Amino acid sequence: MATNIQTTTKSTVENQTTSRQTSAGESDERIEPEWTNYDFDNGTKFAVDDLDVFYGDEQALEGINLDIPEESVTALIGPSGCGKSTFLRCLNRMNDRIKAARVEGSVALDGQEIYGDSVDLVELRKRVGMVFQQPNPFPKSIRKNVSYGPRKHGDVETGLLARLFGDDAGDEDALVERALRQAALWEEVDDRLDDNALGLSGGQQQRLCIARCLAVDPEVILMDEPASALDPIATAKIEDLIEDLAENYTVVVVTHNMQQAARISDQTAVFLTGGELVEYGDTNEIFENPESQRVEDYITGKFG
Numbered sequence: 001m002a003t004n005i006q007t008t009t010k011s012t013v014e015n016q017t018t019s020r021q022t023s024a025g026e027s028d029e030r031i032e033p034e035w036t037n038y039d040f041d042n043g044t045k046f047a048v049d050d051l052d053v054f055y056g057d058e059q060a061l062e063g064i065n066l067d068i069p070e071e072s073v074t075a076l077i078g079p080s081g082c083g084k085s086t087f088l089r090c091l092n093r094m095n096d097r098i099k100a101a102r103v104e105g106s107v108a109l110d111g112q113e114i115y116g117d118s119v120d121l122v123e124l125r126k127r128v129g130m131v132f133q134q135p136n137p138f139p140k141s142i143r144k145n146v147s148y149g150p151r152k153h154g155d156v157e158t159g160l161l162a163r164l165f166g167d168d169a170g171d172e173d174a175l176v177e178r179a180l181r182q183a184a185l186w187e188e189v190d191d192r193l194d195d196n197a198l199g200l201s202g203g204q205q206q207r208l209c210i211a212r213c214l215a216v217d218p219e220v221i222l223m224d225e226p227a228s229a230l231d232p233i234a235t236a237k238i239e240d241l242i243e244d245l246a247e248n249y250t251v252v253v254v255t256h257n258m259q260q261a262a263r264i265s266d267q268t269a270v271f272l273t274g275g276e277l278v279e280y281g282d283t284n285e286i287f288e289n290p291e292s293q294r295v296e297d298y299i300t301g302k303f304g
Ligand SMILES: Nc1ncnc2c1ncn2[C@@H]1O[C@H](COP(=O)(O)OP(=O)(O)OP(=O)(O)O)[C@@H](O)[C@H]1O
Pocket: 055, 060, 078, 079, 080, 081, 082, 083, 084, 085, 086, 087, 098, 100
């Protein structure tokens, strides 16, 4: 994991300048950055190819290509409105819920296209869970918050309940304990599992939401600024948790906080205004020796 932020002089790279036709038929000079093709050691969890997203006539993401490695933390950074959340939502098709949104291109999860008509969205979102900026527990007990997902989705056909609860499908307690332990919350709530979750602190509520996400046995956890509503102590707990989770899960996290991205992520994708992925690579490299002048300017606070 990256530990410090410092920038050095940008190394010289050969950009390929190519032409592409705009919708108005004009030739539009574009830089095709070589460095978005980042090589990593882990297997590929997501392969994203030529992804465009539009809201009505407005284009929010343009020609995004990147692969996300499994069992690691990938940070998405960039100024407000550059499309980070839009990109995150593409990974479990949450943009399908936004009427104006149109997604073009390809996103493959473990080699399988997720934008096919026959894809089961409930199953996809079980595999690719999501945690939001504001903790959003249900107004139910801590226990019911965690067991809600498996009970709702745990149909016999998929075998999910049996897999999660063991042979005894009534053994909800074991599942609740496991998920709360994984979310580093168990010791703070084990004596009040039947209390209303809304009585927890903001940081505890966010870890409960992570436990709720883990309870349905996902492979990927998407997090949209999961600590931005929390104080520094609660933030530190979430950051530690994210690093621990990456041992078994693929974590993709949007953050405005560059120090946070540097602390917790293995690789970082930098989006800039216009919905462009400008640079993607090893987090240390991005923060210490970015290839692109625009990324260096962003990281050193010259804009954004
Ligand atoms: N539901 C929506 N309807 C219409 N336009 C949208 C919608 N969601 C996002 N947009 C637009 O798409 C662009 C990208 O927004 P997005 O929220 O993905 O950016 P972001 O980088 O996550 O921003 P922030 O850091 O401020 O959360 C912006 O111009 C935004 O106004």
